[in-house]
Amino acid sequence: QTVVTQEPSFSVSPGGTVTLTCGLNSGSVSIDSYPSWHQQTPGQPPRTLIYNTNTRSSGVPDRFSGSILGNKAALTITGAQADDECDYYCLLYMGSGNWVFGGGTKLTVL
Amino acid sequence: QVQLVQSGAEVKEPGASVKVSCKASGYTFTGDGYFIFWVRQAPGQGLEWMGWISARTGGTNYAQKFQGRVTITRDTTITTAYMELTRLTSDDTALYYCAKYAASPTFQFDKWGQGTLVTVSS
Numbered sequence: 001q002t003v004v005t006q007e008p009s010f011s012v013s014p015g016g017t018v019t020l021t022c023g024l025n026s027g028s029v030s031i032d033s034y035p036s037w038h039q040q041t042p043g044q045p046p047r048t049l050i051y052n053t054n055t056r057s058s059g060v061p062d063r064f065s066g067s068i069l070g071n072k073a074a075l076t077i078t079g080a081q082a083d084d085e086c087d088y089y090c091l092l093y094m095g096s097g098n099w100v101f102g103g104g105t106k107l108t109v110l
Numbered sequence: 111q112v113q114l115v116q117s118g119a120e121v122k123e124p125g126a127s128v129k130v131s132c133k134a135s136g137y138t139f140t141g142d143g144y145f146i147f148w149v150r151q152a153p154g155q156g157l158e159w160m161g162w163i164s165a166r167t168g169g170t171n172y173a174q175k176f177q178g179r180v181t182i183t184r185d186t187t188i189t190t191a192y193m194e195l196t197r198l199t200s201d202d203t204a205l206y207y208c209a210k211y212a213a214s215p216t217f218q219f220d221k222w223g224q225g226t227l228v229t230v231s232s
Contacts, residue, residue, distance in 0.1 A: 034217045036217075038157070038219070040157075045207055045222040045224055045225050046149075046157065046209075046222050048209075048219040048220065048222070051216070051217060051218045051219050051220075052218065055218070057218075057220060058220070087156075089157050091157075091159065091219075096171075097171035098159075098174075099147075099159045099173075100159060101156060101158060101159055102156075104156040
């Protein structure tokens with residue numbers, strides 16, 4: 001069974017840069033995985049930040065960027081702000097019409 | 111603007127079924143390559159993809175975990191998608207979200223519904 005892996009938690013200082021990753025327990029993430037990144041604050045529905053590897057959704061600041069780093073998808077946040085503290089989920093296409101979310105990363109800004 | 115408005119909270123007994131709706135507006139529901147995804151989130155847990163429907167063709171695909179229990183449909187006349195989950199157990203207590211997805215060439219997720227809380231309890 002394919003598992004999408006994310007760091008359970010990460011910490012960044014205000015103004016700092018952090019890169020969250022999204023990998024597979026077996027195999028590599030590529031652009032053909034159409035990775036997307038979804039931000040969720042407590043009590044709110046998810047908000048899509050990045051889709052199709054590196055395209056920012058409308059209204060998303062350019063300090064959020066997506067890429068492929070090695071065999072993983074990556075979400076980089078530069079100039080971290082207090083309100084970036086929340087959960088981040090990646091979603092990958094597995095083929096045959098199937099998609100899988102990662103377990104999510106809880107980001108702390110302190 | 112694109113909006114997805116979901117139906118209200120539900121409380122169901124174990125063994126029952128639930129049907130959640132997702133009313134779309136602000137775009138051409140049956141436009142080429144538009145899908146509605148269904149995602150759920152159990153209390154304190156992460157997001158879980160359940161399945162999708164092609165708004166144009168009605169074609170569907172479901173996560174293996176839910177096959178045989180979930181049915182996603184749509185009514186193009188009222189631009190609404192539905193997710194029905196049967197044989198409910200307490201493990202199905204969760205927030206259920208719909209999301210709009212556009213396939214090629216953009217592969218874009220651009221809107222989520224507000225979520226529908228389904229509580230399964232005797």
